[in-house]
Amino acid sequence: MRISLAQINSHIGNFEGNLQKILQYIDLAREQGADLVIFPELCTCGYPPRDFLEFKDFIDQCNLELDQIRKATTGIAVLVGSPVVNPEREGKNLHNAAFFMADQKIVYQHNKTLLPTYDIFDEYRYFEPSHEFKVFEYKGFRIALTVCEDLWNLGNENPLYTVCPMDKMIDQNPDLILNISASPFAYDHAQERIDVIQANVFKYKKPLFYCNTIGAQTDIVFDGGSLVFNDDGSLLDELPYFEECLRSYDVLKVSGDRYEESGMRYEVTGASGFIAEAQPKEKYKLIHDALILGIRDYFGKLGFKSAVLGLSGGVDSALTATLAVNALGKENVTGLMMPSRFSSQGSVDDAVALANNLGISYHIIEIEPMYERFLNQLQPILADKPFNVTEENIQARIRGTLLMATCNKLGHILLNTTNKSEMSVGYGTLYGDLCGGISVLGDVYKTEIYNLVKYINRDKQIIPQNTITKPPSAELRPNQKDSDSLPPYEILDPILYQYIEKRQGPKEIITLGYDETLVKRILRMVNINEFKREQTAPVIRVSSKAFGVGRRMPIVGKYLG
């Protein structure tokens, strides 16, 4: 049997677009002589559809699309994911289903059993888990069908579920395990994914085809990297990250009787003779590529082409601009330099040097005229009170207003340039530098920013040296440095990492050797700034724990606050 994996980029709710793409990939698979082509989880509507699932009309649209796909299965079998109504009276209204269709018929429908409900996932919000586990037969192969998490209750010390679907199916002597997934990117997730899927092959000793989605849906990036395993657990192929791809494989039964489990062996080969290496897993290349896809899909799926951003001469905005150019093209990126009375000439020079290196257009707009008028008009309130964060924030908000005016007049989207260290401790002005449609670096710590810049500059100096070497500063008061308000990033970032990614409490972090006062101060800063993060742009997720939908914290909570 020849099997194609089609890792495609669906667009949430774009039924016509998704249908056309699926039909096109069915044709491609047919051209490669496939007997079966496998698409990702919920690919009819895109993943995650969130509360659109609560609309009957939305499910109707999924069904209509599924029906069109079914009609295209002449001479080829197609496996797609789509939400479907739960026919039972009790339980959630929907199932997260995988439809195996051939000859214009639905051969088998498998409903997902293990419903991820953690981090960015909310599946039990919508779906009833299935308790039915059945292997079905197609072209002489007995197939165990699974959807994403169904294979993830293995190889963990602390399994999240009390059921393991493959344990229920293995007694029915499947020849093949198929899995359709929407497994998101994090810079350390690809190897974990391989390990978990491989644990299934080691345990059940069957060839396994795993098709993952790619594409960014606002904040969540899916990286693809679909997998093919031989029955001995060896990884035959890992598809590319961050791009759509179709590849085909032949699977043969080579010995034994298929009803005699111990004697059965299989051979899987690349249909065009190729056997790919596993994909490279270098952290900063992965983050770089994920952010580019994140930007590109945010603009593309919203129907926008061009971006604007503030260029401060600092490293965060320089990196954001560079990524935007890589994602959208230099002709689609505009920089605004907005110096104040507190800006050094170096800042504008560094920003101009960057713009020239990137070949993007830019404007220099002094904020002093507005700033001076704000101070004047606010005199009844500011009175003679000393300069503080108020005046700093006014500057940042003037810049936000200038950037948004540019968006409004020219049809751009504003890119937010705040990094994860700043987001964590609230070092940023709400409605000021925290403005933007999408946060490009909100899941990248400052120390990681420098490594990304190194990666960007690996062949030639795109981001100016002075931008990299000067001490970080908001330049909102005379001679201000980040280090006036924050511990050095080399100390701050690892503490944040322990608290945010690792969910360690103060005691555990102090035990790691960090100063108690400092740890408590930092954790408090994180917690009392929840209100800012509540109102900032969606953050492109690249780590295992990003701010946003995957991290849900109370605002009025008192814990460590």
Added chain:
Amino acid sequence: MRISLAQINSHIGNFEGNLQKILQYIDLAREQGADLVIFPELCTCGYPPRDFLEFKDFIDQCNLELDQIRKATTGIAVLVGSPVVNPEREGKNLHNAAFFMADQKIVYQHNKTLLPTYDIFDEYRYFEPSHEFKVFEYKGFRIALTVCEDLWNLGNENPLYTVCPMDKMIDQNPDLILNISASPFAYDHAQERIDVIQANVFKYKKPLFYCNTIGAQTDIVFDGGSLVFNDDGSLLDELPYFEECLRSYDVLKVSGDRYEESGMRYEVTGASGFIAEAQPKEKYKLIHDALILGIRDYFGKLGFKSAVLGLSGGVDSALTATLAVNALGKENVTGLMMPSRFSSQGSVDDAVALANNLGISYHIIEIEPMYERFLNQLQPILADKPFNVTEENIQARIRGTLLMATCNKLGHILLNTTNKSEMSVGYGTLYGDLCGGISVLGDVYKTEIYNLVKYINRDKQIIPQNTITKPPSAELRPNQKDSDSLPPYEILDPILYQYIEKRQGPKEIITLGYDETLVKRILRMVNINEFKREQTAPVIRVSSKAFGVGRRMPIVGKYLG
């Protein structure tokens, strides 16, 4: 047996504060001669604790508090809710537990079975459902313990769960059903809650004590309204809404043998002789009271006292100011009037009249000086392009900056004044009039605003007549009216209600008799403005479907967009 219901206002993560309050209410119950005092669900840590639950340290703190409560149970039994570690290797790490403690011992621990995971609820994100259903005995009474949703799988046409815990427990012949809850307010929820709880009494024919939490946790308001039912299903008492309260009742076995289910009868009476009427359920009084508690707890739990808001002379800001005065006191509310070249004199006059009626301080700050400078500095970008939303937004963002500067300098929190109709269709400026720490009216449609104003003005004219009668306008361009951009609110609001609260699709709404073009235009406006709602303040929830955590929509989705 004398039973007290203690509906208290916990503060998320404020372990010391919650402990002191619980101990104080135990003493109060003791003074009333109670054998048992019942507190709400997860009252040790406050509900909803969200991802704080993922921190071992947070659970440790809950356990320490629980232990202190246990030590206070000499001569009185106490029922409290607290999260607890699931001892099993498989499944989620926690249970949502109810602890029945007496004589310094844990008599019984019941773990919640039905875990709400819809709208604002995320319980399966954290908790493993229990599959153990046991009735235990205390002072000669056999008790069936339940936590909130455990009683909610009855009386619905389409039950959300495939299990009904009381069905499992009734065979063990309980004498009493106890329930601890965190059931949130919506203006139409109290009667629904009574109906569902009562359906349990009708079915199982046992007296039922239901203790609900009160208090606002950022966006979610809990209204209390705890319930006592006699075994014939009659409602004996409904505790007040929106306030902490302790009341006691006596329950007696009056006939039959308690092991002979059919023969057993009970009598429940108010311990102090009182039997309260059910609480009044007038929609606008409820919304009014909920919003006041929402504002008060938002400020109180964050440790703030005073608010600022923009007073445009319009009805939304007038209503918000009035609610703020009722919640915080007139000395803690400041208004800013910020007229532009497009403002009518009437607007400032109306705002001043309101401020005088309320007795709050105010400042008038002209925005023209900043506006003129913005236009001038933006000349390279605005060039000679016609006046459009860009220039409108600049005005709104100047106002946002002035309001935030006032907050920063004087330690206020900015109240957002946007209503639900505007939030729905994106009729507002991000980082402008959409600024604010908390959205007071973001769950109140414009047509409902007028009814709330009527309620406010029921005894005397607080909100000026001219504010009520003039046509709504943003006054961001000459002679602008809301009706230039939007259909009349009397048509807009019912369509929004069908789409948002009722989750009806375009076909169903059109079937109700609304114009097809208009319906499609409005639904599209709602969907393409998801990016604005993503970045606005938490909205105090008063309806069954508010914007925010209870409504999760994709931003890059194409559906109806």
